[in-house]
Amino acid sequence: LDTKKEKRTRIPYKPNYSLNLWSIMKNCIGKELSKIPMPVNFNEPLSMLQRLTEDLEYYELLDRAAKCESSLEQLCYVAAFTVSSYSTTVFRTSKPFNPLLGETFELDRLEESGYRSLCEQVCHHPPAAAHHVDSRNGWTLRQEIKITSKFRGKYLSIMPLGTIHCVFHSSGNHYTWKKVTTTVHNIIVGKLWIDQSGEIEIVNHKTGDKCVLKFVPYSYFSRDVARKVTGEVADPAGKVHFFLLGTWDEKMDCYKVTAGTGDSSAEGRQRAHEADESRVLLWKRNPLPKYAENMYYFSELALTLNAPEGGTAPTDSRWRPDQRLMENGRWDEANAEKQRLEEKQRLSRKRREAEAARASEDGKSGPDWSLCPDIF
Template identity: 65%
Template sequence: MSWQYSRRLHWSLPRVRQRGDAPRFRVIPPTSTPRDGTGGDAASAALSLRCLGSSGREKGWLFKWTNYLKGYQRRWFVLSNGLLSYYRTQAEMAHTCRGTIQLATALIEVGDPCHLVLNSGGRSYYLKASSEGECQRWIAALQLAKANAIHMLHQSDDSGDEGPVSQTDRTLAQGALKTLASKLDDLGTCNELIGKHGVALQRSLSELEELQAPNDSGDKVKAVNERATLFRITCNAMVNACRDFLELAELQSRRWQRALQYEREQRHHLEETIEQLAKQHNSLERAWRESPNTHTGDGEVDASDEDEDTEFFDAMEDSPNSDSNHVQMPKGHRNRIPDKPNYSLNLWSIMKNCIGKELSKIPMPVNFNEPLSMLQRLTEDLEYSELLDRAAQCTSSQEQLCLVAAFSVSSYSTTVHRTAKPFNPLLGETYELDRLEEYGYRSVCEQVSHHPPAAAHYVTSQRGWSLWQDITIDSKFRGKYLSIMPLGSIHLQFHSSGNHYVWSKVTSTVHNIIVGKLWIDQSGDIKIFNRRTKDTCHLKFSPYSYFSRDVPRKVTGVVMDIEDKAHYILSGTWDDKMEYAKIVESNRGCGGTDTKQKTVYQTLPPKLLWKKYPLPENAENMHYFSSLALTLNESEEGVAPTDSRLRPDQRLMEAGLWDEANTQKQRLEERQRHDRRRREAQAALALGEGREDESCLPLWFEKRSDPESGESSYVYRGGYWECKESQDWSQCPRIF
C-alpha cells in the first residue's frame, strides 16, 4: 500500500460524532415489562401501536456503516418479532436478507443525534437515521421490541407450552412421563401400606408400654416406637421427593422439546438459506457470463493480484502456435460409447445430510457416476504422453522441465466438463493399459488401500521414461462445493539422462452442488523438482473468480536453476494450452513494497508447448469423454480378473442400465464390508500369534521408503505383465 493511499484512507475514517471529540454512547435499558404479561400501562400500549403497528412490524430506511472506503450506505431495515433485518433495497425482501440482529440479546447504544449502535454476538452495527426524530422513533421501537422479546423468552421458559414438536417426540416424552407417574403411584401405594403397618406397629408398641413391665424393657419398647415413627417420616419424605422429581422431569421435558424444536427450525432455516444463496450464486454467475466486460463487484471485497511478486512480459499475450497439434486417435479402438440416459438428478437431496464427510464414505448411487473407476481416471493422466516422449529427446534439462510442467498441467484438461464421480475401486482392484504398439508405453494400477482410498500406478515406456505415483484421495463435502485433495507424489525418470522429477497434484473443487450447473475448478501450486540438477518449476493455478480480470483457469510458471535464476516462463490455461518463452533479461520493477518488489521478465517470442485435443463428436452425450477415455473401459481379452473393465456395476452403468447397476453396486459394497471384517479378524489373530498378517497386502505393489525424502510409498514390485503373458492369475483375489 502506497503512502498516498494510506493518507486517503486516514481521511475517510468514520465520524460517528459531528464534533471533534470522540463519540460517546449511552446504553438504553430495556423497557420494564410486568411479570403478569399484560404489556405495561396505557402509555406503553400506545407506544407499541405507534411504533410497531398492528402487525408488529417497523420498516424504513437507515444508513449502515459498511467499510472505510464506502462509509455509510443506505439500507432498508425491517423490525419484526424481535428481529431486525436489513436489505439493500425493498425488492430484496423477497429473496435476499443481508443480515439479522436478535434484539433479545442485543445491546442498544445511543450516540450523537441521529446515531445509534447495536452490539450483538460480538459484532457492532453502526446505524444513522436521516433526522433526529426518525432516530428517536427507531430507538423507541427497538427498545420496545427488545423488551417484548425478553418477556416472551421468559414466558416461554416458565409456561407449559411445548411448541410445535413432532408427534413422535411428543409421544415418546408423554410415554416416559406416564411411566414415571405410574412408578410414583406404586411408591404411593407402598407408602400407604407402610403407613398402615406403621400405625399398627405403633399401636402394639403403645399397648406394650401400658403393660406393667420392668423399666429396661419399657425403655426398649419406647425406643422401638420412636424408630417406627422415624421410619414413617422417612417414607413420606421419599414419596415427596419422588413427586418433586416427576414435576421437575415434566418441566425439563417441555424445555428439551422446545430446544429440540428450535434446533430443527434452525437447521431448516439454514438449509433454506444455503439453497437461496446457491440460487443467487447461480444468477450472479449467469449475469456475469452474459456481460463479462461490464460487470462490477458490489461486494465489500475485491479480488486483486497486488500480492503477486512476479510480472510477466506482455509478449506472452499473442502467442504464435509454433507446433502443430492433432487429435490423438488410438488405432483399432472404439470411438463412442452408449449415450448417457437423460435422467433428472437431485444431488442436494443426497448430499445435504453428508456435510463434512469424506466423499468415499457417502453412499452414492451410480446416477452421479461416470462409467470409469478412479484407477482409469488415474491412467487418463497419460492422455498427452507424447509430451514425455519429446522431453526424453531434450538435451537441455531446463527445456525438458518445461515439457514436464506442460504434462503435469495437461492431466487436468480432461476434467473441465467431467463433474461426475468415478467409481471407488474395491481393495485389490486393478487396471492395465497396454499401448506399446501405438504409443510405446504400458501402465498398471492397483487399489492398495480402501480407507483411506489409495491407488498405486506404474508406467514404463520404450521411448525413454518411466512414471510412478502413489495417490491418496482426501475429499470433503463443504455444503455448497466439494473439495478433492490428492495426497502423494508423482515421480518421473528419464532413462538416458537420469533426470528424476517429483511433484504433487493440486486441489479440485466441484461448485454448485446445491443449485445450478455443476462446474469444476483447479487451484493451488505445483512445485516440480529435478532431483539430479536441482532445477525447479513453480506453477500457480489461479482459482476462478467472478471479479477477476484474468483469463479463467489461468496457469503461470517459472523455471529456475539451483541458484534461483529464472530461465523460462510458462503461461496458459489448464483447459486449453501452455506456452513457454526463454527469458533474456529480468529486473526488479516498481509497484511493490520495499521488501517485496515485482520482477519483470523480458522474453523471446513464446512457443507452444501443449494444446488440448478437441473432444470427439457427441461428447456431451458421452460424459464428455476424450478420445482416450472412450477406450479405457472397452472389453479386452486376457486382463486380470480384478481389472476395472470387469466390474459388473460399471459395465451396466455404461450400457445405461442404471437400476441394475445400482443393485450390483450394493452387492459389491456389502461384499467388500464382509471381506473387511474377515481381514480384521485375520489381522487380530496374526497379531495374537506374533506373526505378520499378509492377507491385505497389495499383489503388484509394495511399500518402500524413498531413499532421498524418507517417505514411504507404494512401488511396483513387478510380475504383472509376466502373469499376463502366461495367463496365470491364480494369485488374484475374487472381488467381483
C-alpha cells in the same frame, strides 16, 4: 493384450435420469465422502484407476522431454505434461467409481504409443492407488495417490495426496511433484463447474532445477483469463530461465527469459514476454470427440479405457459389473450391483481383520492378501 485392433470411438449415450443431488449431499456436510455410498447417477462409467491412467493422454510431452539436451528445457515439457492432466476435467462433473481393494487397471499401448501402464487400488480407507508406467521412449512414471474429499455446503473440495515421480533413463533426471486441489462448485443450485487452484512445485532431484506452477482460482471479478496457469523454470541458484503461461484446459506456452527484461517480477516477466518471438507452444488440448456431451464429455482416450479386452486380469476395472451395467445405460441394475459389491467388500474386510487378529494372538504372521482376490 491385442493392441492392433480398432479402438472404439463411442459408448452408449448417457440416459436422462434425474436425481436431486442435494437430497443426498445434505447429510454429507463436513464428512469424508469416500465413506458415503453414492448412487451411480453421480458417476461416469470409469473407475478412479482409469481416471489416473488418463493422465497419460499427452504422453508425447514426456517423449519429447526425453530427447531434450538441456535439463531446463526438459523441465518445461514436464511442467506442460503436469498441466495437461487437468484438461479433461473442465466438463467432467461426474465422479469416477471408487475402486475396490485389489482392483487393477492395465493399459498396454506398447505397440502404438510405446508405454504400458498398471494401476492398483492398494488401500480402501482412505482410498489409495499405486500407478506405474514404463515407456520405450526413455522414461518411467510412478505415483501413489490418496484422494480425500470434503463437502463444504456450496462446493466440494477434492485433495489428492501423494507424490508423482518421473525419471528419464538416459540422463537420470528425477522429477517429483504433487497435484493441486480440485473444487466442484454449485453443488446445491445451478450448473456444476470445476476449478483447479494452488501451486505445484516440480523439482529435478539430480540437478536442483525447479519449476513453480501457479493455478489461479477463478474469480468472477477478475478481468484475467479463466483457468490461468503461470510458471517459472529456475536453476539451483534461483535464476529464472523460462516463463510458462497458459490455461489448464487449453494450452501452455513457454518463453525464454533474457537479461534486461526490465521488471523482474513474475507479472513484469509476463508482460515483457507476451509479444516475444521466443514463444514456443508446448502443449495444446486435443478436441473432444463429436457428441462428447452425450458421452460424459469423455476424450478419445477415455472412450477406449473401459472397452472389454481379452487377456486382462480378473481384477481389472473392465470386468467390474456395476460399472459395465452403468455404461450400458442400465442404471437401476447398476445401483443394485454396486450395493452388492460394497457389502461384499465390507464383509471381506471384517473377515480379514478377524483373521489377522487371530494370527497375532497365536504369534503367527497374518494371511497373505497379495494373491488375486475374488473382488467382483
